[in-house]
Amino acid sequence: MKTPISPRIQRTRPGLPAAVVISALLLALTACGAQAPASSTSDAGQATGVPALAVNEAAAKLLPESIKATRVLRVAIPTNEPPTQFYREGTQEMTGTNPDVARLIGETLGVKVEIQVANFDSIIPGLAAGRYDMTVSSMTPTAKRMEVLDFVDYMQMGNSIAVASGNPLGISSEGSLCGKKVGLLTGSYQLAVNVPAIDEDCTAAGNGTIQRSEFQDTRQAISALTSGRLDAVLADSPILDFAASQNPQIGIASKYDFTSVGVGMPKDSGMVKAVSAALDSVIKSDSYLKVLGKYGLESAAITDARVNFAQ
Known part of the structure; x- marks a missing residue:
């Protein structure tokens, strides 16, 4: 049995002029803290224990030309917190549900996933600055965050x-x-x-x-x-x-x-259609359930990769 999704309390806010949205959001979401420099590790999704998935050619065609050219997705993921993300013992390789879901997305799109490790509160500023292409960080889609990011649901948690x-x-x-x-x-x-x-x-x-x-x-x-x-x-x-x-x-x-958490990406990146199509394939696959089961999180599975569904 999957745990049913129940809505979280959401205080909606009126829209802001486009010129002030990004600066206001970054100030609010970073809680006035200084941005920490991100460390990074790189992997091709090989020998990581992630089950193989076939490339969804239709989804891959939806990628922006910049990603098609590099064939690399730079994915921001927070610091060491098992079981959602943590370093494999004795290495600097990230594993856990978030890195593994990111790798499943990469396999489905036929691209390499490069994990960029960052403090949670530095991820949205990093996306805005172009340091990352997307984040898989247990981030809840909220109306405020959706002013600058697109989201596609990939699992649920409480x-x-x-x-x-x-x-x-x-x-x-x-x-x-x-x-x-x-x-x-x-x-x-x-x-x-x-x-x-x-x-x-x-x-x-x-x-x-x-x-x-x-x-x-x-x-x-x-x-x-x-x-x-x-x-x-x-x-x-x-x-x-x-x-x-x-x-x-x-x-x-x-x-x-x-409630659901989502993969986040900048609104102007042109990524959301490709990621949505990829995640639709991922969550219908046995590989998705195997990844969640590896960390005892079978109840976190969802059946609908909703796009921009605010919590």
């Missing part, structure tokens, strides 16, 4: 709240986070959308708002939780669920709000 083992503070839901010290990934959906909504409810109930602490990767937040500097961590469920399975010092207090 939120989890991680707490210290035994849950000493009795945290059981989003509502339990009022006034608590909570760790969040910089630039994340949880920080940009979930926390403001929770804070509104906390204020309406006469409780204190969340005391936010931002981190460049979820492992740093988990370390702060286990050292007692945080009361909870709110992040993507695959990452926190995996961390809890490996670390007896933490547990999962709540898991909820499953």
Whole structure:
């Protein structure tokens, strides 16, 4: 059984003049943090354990001429966070659901995938600057992000709240986070959308708002939780669920709000038709289910590669 998709809370915003959209969005999504330089690794998708897929010639013909010429897709993926992305032991080669889905897309389009490792909050600025062609980074399509990016859904995931083992503070839901010290990934959906909504409810109930602490990767937040500097961590469920399975010092207090995440690419790149056609082939293939199953994420499978479906 696949976990059903349920919509997340979405605060819609009126449109902005085209001249200010990109600058305003980049400021909002980078949370005023300095952009970190991206490190990169390159691979041809060979010997990575990704099942082979035939080239979808019709999809490949839809690629922009620049990609046809280089036959390379530069894909931005965040830092080391298993099981969605992490370095294969003893190497600088990225594996996990996100790199493997990117490689399946590359196989379907008949191009090489070059993984560019970057902090999550630097990915959208990097796409805008032309450093990457697309991102496969568990990024939730929101109305705000869709002002500058096109998205095609490729899997689904939810939120989890991680707490210290035994849950000493009795945290059981989003509502339990009022006034608590909570760790969040910089630039994340949880920080940009979930926390403001929770804070509104906390204020309406006469409780204190969340005391936010931002981190460049979820492992740093988990370390702060286990050292007692945080009361909870709110992040993507695959990452926190995996961390809890490996670390007896933490547990999962709540898991909820499953929805799709998408491959993102700049609106002016001409990529969306090719990627949409490729992902339509990918998610119908046995290779897709094998990739998700390799990381215990069979329930993350979707059946419809929706285009620009805001959450």
